[in-house]
Amino acid sequence: MVEKSHTGLWPSLYDPFRTFGQKLAEFHSPASDAKLADDTYTITMELPGLAESDIELTVNDGVMTVRGEKKTEREEEGDTWYFTERQYGAFTRSFRLPPDADEAGVEADLKDGVLTISVPKSEPKAEAAKKVQIRKS
Numbered sequence: 001m002v003e004k005s006h007t008g009l010w011p012s013l014y015d016p017f018r019t020f021g022q023k024l025a026e027f028h029s030p031a032s033d034a035k036l037a038d039d040t041y042t043i044t045m046e047l048p049g050l051a052e053s054d055i056e057l058t059v060n061d062g063v064m065t066v067r068g069e070k071k072t073e074r075e076e077e078g079d080t081w082y083f084t085e086r087q088y089g090a091f092t093r094s095f096r097l098p099p100d101a102d103e104a105g106v107e108a109d110l111k112d113g114v115l116t117i118s119v120p121k122s123e124p125k126a127e128a129a130k131k132v133q134i135r136k137s
Contacts, residue, residue, distance in 0.1 A: 029093055030066075041101060041119040045093070048113035055115065059103045065094045066115070100124070 032045045047055065047068060055068040069090040097103065102122040109116050 029091055030068075032093065034095070039121050041098065041121065043095060043117040043119070045115045045117070046113065047110070047115050050110075050113070052110050055110065057106070057108050057117065059097070059106050062097050062099075062101075062103070063094055064097055064103075064106065064117070064119070065092060066117075067092045 030045050030047055032043060034041065034043045036042075043064075045066060047070075049070050050068055054070065055066065058065050058067075067090070070088050097119060098121075100121050102120045105120040105122075107118045
């Protein structure tokens, strides 16, 4: 007797649930670009409909985190909605900064729904050779 698994009988029924968590995270994760110039790392992030007060940018221990929330402001009274495609909700997006990033110099600007984050590169530290004393045993 051959046993059939429940996933073999109804694969299309379970498929949407297998990737639900990943799709939900992508839904609330804004599109971003990162680039490097000679002295600055630049990250741009699409945040249409958000005000500066809706966004929080933190840098801690080599990780830069952008948090925000797009709140719905619709009035439903008396309106007939046929469809809605606009996205609302909270998001968090984190980026590990390179070792030569100057965390203290991070700056951000919001213009026309695009957040531009500038992370300057730190000056390379010239480490002097350290002479180690050799002890006689």
